[in-house]
Amino acid sequence: MKEAKFIVDAMLGSLARWLRILGVDTLYPRDYSDEELIMLARREKRVIITRDKKLAEIARRQGIEVFLLDTCNIKQALLRVCRRYEIPLSIEPNRTRCPLCNEKLVVVKKPEELLTTWAPPVQADEYWVCPRCRHVYWRGKHFRTMLKVLDELKRFSKA
Ligand SMILES: [Zn+2]
Incomplete structure (x- = not known):
């Protein structure tokens, strides 16, 4: 299975940092409009993770894969994303990415x-x-x- 790459919406910064630490390529653009977020997702074939139902609906209509979260709890959110995309819950030194900027460490x-x-x-x-x-x-x-x-x-x- 090809590994998923993500864009996390501006409300979910700590989820983005966690995914990076687990080695997952995750963008976290803070001042993007919904349209810019969707454009970036399409260009880089990324899944959008969001709690925003409206954004999810617009993106899905344009054929973008969306993982819609219904929780504010970071642990629950992380668990759901990791289950859905089969991401191991462990820190691998050779995979882990910088929580601040997404670069491989x-x-x-x-x-x-x-x-x-x-x-x-x-x-x-x-x-x-x-x-x-x-x-x-x-x-x-x-x-x-x-x-x-x-x-x-x-x-x-x-x-
Ligand atoms: Zn960095």
Whole structure:
């Protein structure tokens, strides 16, 4: 099955960040009109994820695939999208994308190879660097919190 790519509407920023972390190509344009969003979806063959029924209807009429969400709860939303599009609920270092800009992250083992001039605030075994926005990530507290959320979702999806 070909992997789905997404456009997430401006209300669903945290869903976009989660999907990127799970390695899914996800755009999150914040100041697009409905028409611009639909045009981009068509051009790049992306599925639109939205809670906006009107946008969903207009897009579907034009042959665009839409995943309409009926929840404001981020965990539920993520679970539904992952179920529908068979996205594994796990963070794969070689797949994960920058939550800020959607670029694929690069794994770096030594802090001196980081593309930044500042020293990382913690010592870690490996870092993930965004080649586009230069953000550096590592397995810190925030990462562990995300793993907990994913474990919770996995339990949910089995139940
Ligand atoms: Zn980035």
